[in-house]
Amino acid sequence: MWHLGVPSHAVLPAGADPRSEHPCPHHPGDAAFFLQKHWPAGTQCVTKHDHTKPKAGELGFRKGDMVTIIEAVEVTPGAVGLAVPLELRPSRCGVPFLRPSCLQGRSWYRARHNDSGQEGLLAAGALRERGAIRADPKLSLMPWFHGKISGVEAVEELQPPEDGLFLVRESVRHPGDYVLCVSFGKEVIHYRVLHRDNTLSIDSEQYFCNLIDMIEHYTEQQGALCTKLVKPKAKSGMKSAEEELAKAGWLLNLQHLTLGERIGQGEFGDVLQGEYMGQKVAVKNVKCDVTAQAFLTETATMTKVRHKNLVRLLGVILHNGLYIVMEFMSKGNLVNFLRTRGRALVPLPQLLHFSL
Numbered sequence: 001m002w003h004l005g006v007p008s009h010a011v012l013p014a015g016a017d018p019r020s021e022h023p024c025p026h027h028p029g030d031a032a033f034f035l036q037k038h039w040p041a042g043t044q045c046v047t048k049h050d051h052t053k054p055k056a057g058e059l060g061f062r063k064g065d066m067v068t069i070i071e072a073v074e075v076t077p078g079a080v081g082l083a084v085p086l087e088l089r090p091s092r093c094g095v096p097f098l099r100p101s102c103l104q105g106r107s108w109y110r111a112r113h114n115d116s117g118q119e120g121l122l123a124a125g126a127l128r129e130r131g132a133i134r135a136d137p138k139l140s141l142m143p144w145f146h147g148k149i150s151g152v153e154a155v156e157e158l159q160p161p162e163d164g165l166f167l168v169r170e171s172v173r174h175p176g177d178y179v180l181c182v183s184f185g186k187e188v189i190h191y192r193v194l195h196r197d198n199t200l201s202i203d204s205e206q207y208f209c210n211l212i213d214m215i216e217h218y219t220e221q222q223g224a225l226c227t228k229l230v231k232p233k234a235k236s237g238m239k240s241a242e243e244e245l246a247k248a249g250w251l252l253n254l255q256h257l258t259l260g261e262r263i264g265q266g267e268f269g270d271v272l273q274g275e276y277m278g279q280k281v282a283v284k285n286v287k288c289d290v291t292a293q294a295f296l297t298e299t300a301t302m303t304k305v306r307h308k309n310l311v312r313l314l315g316v317i318l319h320n321g322l323y324i325v326m327e328f329m330s331k332g333n334l335v336n337f338l339r340t341r342g343r344a345l346v347p348l349p350q351l352l353h354f355s356l
Helices: 028-033 151-157 211-220 241-248 289-302 334-338 341-345 348-355
Strands: 044-047 066-073 086-089 097-100 108-113 119-123 127-129 165-170 178-184 187-196 199-201 257-266 269-276 279-286 313-317 322-327
Touching: 066 119, 151 165, 151 178, 151 187, 178 211, 211 289, 257 279, 279 289, 289 313, 289 322, 334 348
Parallel strands: none
Antiparallel strands: 044 066, 044 127, 066 108, 086 097, 108 119, 165 178, 178 187, 187 199, 257 269, 269 279, 279 322, 313 322
């Protein structure tokens, strides 16, 4: 008897290796080798390898690209040119069985490439979930901020000379202000950053809400500086949160975000309704750079939590401080709902289910 596939109720027992060289459909322990994880629409995934020569209907991508799941699809052998040939394989119980020669062909998704905006099919095996970010005190949104160091120490940090190499320090002569130190030619230029009325400015013409916003601006435009900011000089022992977020797939593209009306306001910033890659989202905007750093720990925790009853984190954007992008809940939060007359419309069994 030849078999194709496994029972849907099969589970993976403790100690079983789903990567067994010859999985057997007769043994429940091998079932996980055949089953693919299902990702709902709107899920952000990372591609695991290059696929630069897609067939008709397929989506091309590079390793590490971000894609958004649109829907799960069933692809039959030969559909839209996606052949899924079968092969006869031995099993460890001695009974041969048929399986697709490439198991990735068993499960497909229609997805949108986050950078190009193109849509197409790709195999589930080409995708991975985004990894969780570990809460690390050395992880910083401002790794280029060196705190209280002197101008001489800043010059030493920016050696050897490299155009566009920079750091930010606290001003020793003018407490409360900052200094942007930029390497250019064989010199280090020191720009005093004035802190006035909760804004920052170098030339009294361009004003910023925080240091993160200022550095982002001068990375893109030279402005009053001797050169664009090219390379941050990280403080010893600190790690770039931006790099870690991008590597894990949690750093979103600002160009795909559209902001709408304010739907909430808290002590640390506003909550805005918006849209990201065609999906309605709620965006928490934390403008204070110190507070944004504190919220990084909350964000790291949210990357580890995935449950259908919890608001899902889509990712973050480093702009105008910090944007925390979450799925949009049109009815608001549960606590506020239960504090209103709306709770009278919810049956008792459902209320008990909420409490559990």
